Amino acid sequence: MTTSVSSNLMSETQDFQYAAGSCNIGPKEIRRRKFVGLVGLVLVFITVASFHSQHVKGLSRISVFLPAILFSIGYLQSRKKFCLAFGLAGIFNFGSLGQVSKVISPADKALDRKTALNLMIQSLGLAALITVIVLVLPV
Secondary structure, X not given: OHHHHHHHHHHHHHOOOOEOOOEOEOHHHHHHHHHHHHHHHHHHHHHHHHHHHHOOOHHHXXXXXXXXXXXXXXXXXXXXXXXXXXXXXXXXXXXXXXXXXXXXXXXXXXXXXXXXXXXXXXXXXXXXXXXHHHHHOOO
């Protein structure tokens, strides 16, 4: 039984290792991004509720994009175990918050930047989708 517990712990820590273009944050950084995503989601709901209570119509509802992008970036970063800003900056973190390490390989940096840009595009797309839904809803 001890071996299965230690092998489970080992596989858990192995899930959180730097992998160029696919994983540049560990559990503490992931929790931080989940929190950001949750704050963004709450702000989306508050914004939509205020639209309803104030009878906001038309293009004024486009302002929901800001909390939607906050939600999208936080959510997607936590799901993908990849920080957009870290990818662009050529750093990663699997330790304490704020304790970053530099990516040394130019090829790895290029792969991280490509992933970061793709993550930004996906985040913008999700936020735009949320915004369009809010625009067309009869709230």
